Amino acid sequence: MSSEANPFESLREQVDDAAAVVDAGSGVIERLKNPERVLETNLTFERDDGSLETVRAYRSQFNGDRGPYKGGIRYHPGVTRDEVKALSGWMAYKCAVVDIPYGGGKGGIAIDPADYSADELERITRAFATELRPLIGEDRDIPAPDVNTGQREMNWIKDTYETLENTTAPGVITGKAIDSGGSEGRVEATGRSVALSAREAFDWLGRDLAGATVAVQGYGNAGSVAAALLDDLGATVVAVSDSSGAVHAPDGLDPSDVKSHKSETGSVTGYLGADDITNDELLTLDVDCLVPAALENAVDGDLAADVAADLIVEAANGPLTPDADDVLAERDVHVVPDILANAGGVTVSYFEWVQNRQRFSWTEERVNEELERVITAAFDTLVDTYESNEVHNLRTAAYVVGIGRIVDAYDQAGNWP
Ligand code: AKG
Numbered sequence: 001m002s003s004e005a006n007p008f009e010s011l012r013e014q015v016d017d018a019a020a021v022v023d024a025g026s027g028v029i030e031r032l033k034n035p036e037r038v039l040e041t042n043l044t045f046e047r048d049d050g051s052l053e054t055v056r057a058y059r060s061q062f063n064g065d066r067g068p069y070k071g072g073i074r075y076h077p078g079v080t081r082d083e084v085k086a087l088s089g090w091m092a093y094k095c096a097v098v099d100i101p102y103g104g105g106k107g108g109i110a111i112d113p114a115d116y117s118a119d120e121l122e123r124i125t126r127a128f129a130t131e132l133r134p135l136i137g138e139d140r141d142i143p144a145p146d147v148n149t150g151q152r153e154m155n156w157i158k159d160t161y162e163t164l165e166n167t168t169a170p171g172v173i174t175g176k177a178i179d180s181g182g183s184e185g186r187v188e189a190t191g192r193s194v195a196l197s198a199r200e201a202f203d204w205l206g207r208d209l210a211g212a213t214v215a216v217q218g219y220g221n222a223g224s225v226a227a228a229l230l231d232d233l234g235a236t237v238v239a240v241s242d243s244s245g246a247v248h249a250p251d252g253l254d255p256s257d258v259k260s261h262k263s264e265t266g267s268v269t270g271y272l273g274a275d276d277i278t279n280d281e282l283l284t285l286d287v288d289c290l291v292p293a294a295l296e297n298a299v300d301g302d303l304a305a306d307v308a309a310d311l312i313v314e315a316a317n318g319p320l321t322p323d324a325d326d327v328l329a330e331r332d333v334h335v336v337p338d339i340l341a342n343a344g345g346v347t348v349s350y351f352e353w354v355q356n357r358q359r360f361s362w363t364e365e366r367v368n369e370e371l372e373r374v375i376t377a378a379f380d381t382l383v384d385t386y387e388s389n390e391v392h393n394l395r396t397a398a399y400v401v402g403i404g405r406i407v408d409a410y411d412q413a414g415n416w417p
Pocket of ligand 1: 071073142145146174175317342345347349361
């Protein structure tokens with residue numbers, strides 16, 4: 001397992017690397033590396049046995065120069081103020097890289113949802129929504145699902161907000177259930193952009209995705225959808241993992257079958273016909289493409305030295321530490337960064353918000369076509385930027401694009417000296 005880099009320090013290093021190329025001006029560097037504001041709050045709620053409990057929650061609004069703050073809300077015991085600050089920064093750069101009119105935000109509650117009943121989770125979520133109410137709004141800050149949250153939690157937040165505001169405002173949140181104003185294709189969108197990014201990267205490198213071997217670390221929504229779509233594109237998924245361990249089958253796994261096995265047993269481990277291996281063994285398997293799809297810091301500098309894949313497509317946010325990036329760039333391993341590869345989620349969230357504002361629903365086919373257009377255009381811009389600048393990897397190229405767009409918006413608002 002890798003060492004624990006502070007994700008906020010990782011974000012700041014990534015911005016520094018690119019700011020030198022963009023020549024953003026020393027006066028704005030700190031602005032590009034820090035959130036505009038962070039809510040840190042205690043939520044006290046009633047347990048089912050009548051006792052009271054208090055948990056910590058955060059919402060970071062990183063940058064709103066290009067539009068309303070946008071980003072998910074995660075429930076995880078590892079949530080900290082610094083993690084949420086980093087994740088909100090990655091959202092600001094992600095939205096700029098795919099050129100959707102949003103800034104960046106992120107929130108989280110430091111809980112393991114497995115420790116609570118559905119009724120308790122509803123009370124915690126509604127308490128958080130009440131704290132968020134003055135900060136969020138259809139044109140102000142628009143939360144969405146993230147690790148361990150989904151349509152159910154988004155519907156609770158929307159309902160609490162609308163009740164308190166005495167209004168209807170479906171666009172205050174995205175990732176809702178379809179009948180509550182959700183969009184077709186939103187659940188699959190993050191995994192879909194990972195698969196599209198892998199396809200574009202193989203094409204750029206002059207390689208064939210059909211027949212290529214892939215290992216996917218993390219088998220939540222993003223990882224399992226990416227695995228299924230990569231399989232559809234002809235790749236052979238040879239290994240997958242979750243927090244319990246990993247499984248490896250050199251001749252390939254059936255991603256949908258593994259998903260059913262995980263739903264039935266709670267884990268990918270023990271999948272028939274595959275060998276159990278460790279997560280680190282998966283990350284260093286000799287495959288054509290590695291997809292880290294779990295949490296931050298999955299690969300540090302030491303582990304990066306042993307990575308055998310020569311292409312990494314980041315489905316998670318921040319899975320590689322800056323040390324890992326340096327080692328991989330030195331070894332000519334290309335990394336399609338999170339702020340492009342997993343941007344499908346927020347892109348389809350944007351489509352959901354547009355549909356909500358229009359009070360009009362798109363077909364799944366239209367959503368997927370528009371998503372493909374956004375991701376392939378962003379990939380082309382990324383490669384052009386990488387090839388025409390002295391940057392050492394695709395991540396820095398992505399920040400060059402993102403910082404450029406944010407600084408332009410700041411400038412055009414009349415803020416530039
Ligand atoms: C992410 O891309 O990390 C998100 O949190 C998705 C946010 C959204 O759908 O608005």
